[in-house]
Amino acid sequence: MGLLLAVIWWMYGGYAWLTNAVPPRKTSTRGLLVLAMVAYVVLAISVPSAFEANRWAFAAAYLVIVLVHSGVFLTTAHPSNRQGTPRVLPWNLTVPLLTRPGTFDLRPSPKRNRHSVERHGLVLTRPGTFDLRPSPKRNRHSVERHGLVLIIAFGESVVAIGIGEAGLEVTPGLIVAAALPMVTLAGLWWGYFAGDSEKRAEATLTTAEPFRRTRLSLIGYGHCYLPLFGGIIVLAAGVKTAVAHPEDALSAPAALAVGGGMALYLVGDVLLRLGSNWTRCVAAVLAAASTVVGATESAVAQLAVLAAVVVLLVAAEHLARQPGGVPSSR
Known part of the structure; x- marks a missing residue:
């Protein structure tokens, strides 16, 4: 796959x-x-x-x-x-x-x-696959289009929540289990589009020398997007299992899909931003570590950990962008 x-x-x-x-x-x-x-x-x-x-x-x-x-x-x-x-x-x-x-x-x-x-x-x-000569590529459209397809991926991952809970009795526990991954997905979306990241990406491509601009486009919006999408897919697969049995401990593969999927997404995000965002590196480590919680405690406990990690990540980066805050690495 x-x-x-x-x-x-x-x-x-x-x-x-x-x-x-x-x-x-x-x-x-x-x-x-x-x-x-x-x-x-x-x-x-x-x-x-x-x-x-x-x-x-x-x-x-x-x-x-x-x-x-x-x-x-x-x-x-x-x-x-x-x-x-x-x-x-x-x-x-x-x-x-x-x-x-x-x-x-x-x-x-x-x-x-x-x-x-x-x-x-x-x-x-294979060497020679890429044509790295200057191209009249319009940077704003490139950044915008790749962001839009990421929004579609987030939207499709929400479907996994509905599939996982289909046919089950709606209880307070089930509502919480559905709300937590929604918070996580919304936080990941928020983190990607927050601030002026798209404008900075456009400026980086615009000011780069033509050969470097082409290489940045291929690596950033080609290769680095693969772990972003792969992470969303794996996370959605794990969430589908987790929301169906929120109070039970997850199998090791399902817990790894939930925690590892989010970690993989964050790693791709860090690579896309040229590897300079330490807060997202920490969040990726915490997401991967949540696998232990899901496998030993319960699915809802792991979902709660991931939601908390994303909320803290978004809050920390928001504060860093405020006047007088710690300069953001974005």
Whole structure:
């Protein structure tokens, strides 16, 4: 599932980059983007069996997405986009080629699994994958679009609370169990968008030398966003189990999903902010440590710890931004 997240997010970033460089003003461009959206729908419904029965549908949809992406890029008048596309296209095509029948043998075999990971890792780590020459990327749109998709991820994670409590009698304990992860998710959202972080990100990209700007965009809104999304997904999976049995101790994997998911998200957040935020590092450690509480005490106790950590984090950073406060590292 981690591989699927990585390759799908890679092309989402590619389309954010594309629509910055080639605004969809022409009818032909808009039509091709609609075709890509249809392909993304097919891709989405193919994900549950992407390595089994639906591998052809997944590969075909991904192929359409890649070809539309490159085709629209080639219509731009900017020379760096036309010249860079042939360098990126072969590696983008690697994913649909690797999903052909026989690529994945899902029977237990550490050797086979390692080779699949290594082959897919080429897409994101092979030298020459990235075109780091200057690009006419509009920084404000890039920061804004990636923030919006993070909001969608937070919203979807709320669904896990409803799924976990579906069919259960609504009791005071169940209400508390539902409210605590809502506080946690709201706090994580608050922390990401609080203050002038988006403006600072835009300013950093705007003032950076072109080559460094491109690298910062790829690493920050490409690679660093993977632990952000991965953390939200893992946290939501753990919360779904936790809210269903709030007074019981969680299994070790479920407790680790709750605490580790939030810790992973915070680590990604720190990396996105160039690793300078010590308060979020402390919060990540505390979130991971909450795993012990969930496994030995109860689910609701661990959820309460996470909510408290997020509230204290947001409060501390808010005070640091006030006049006379400790300078914020954001």
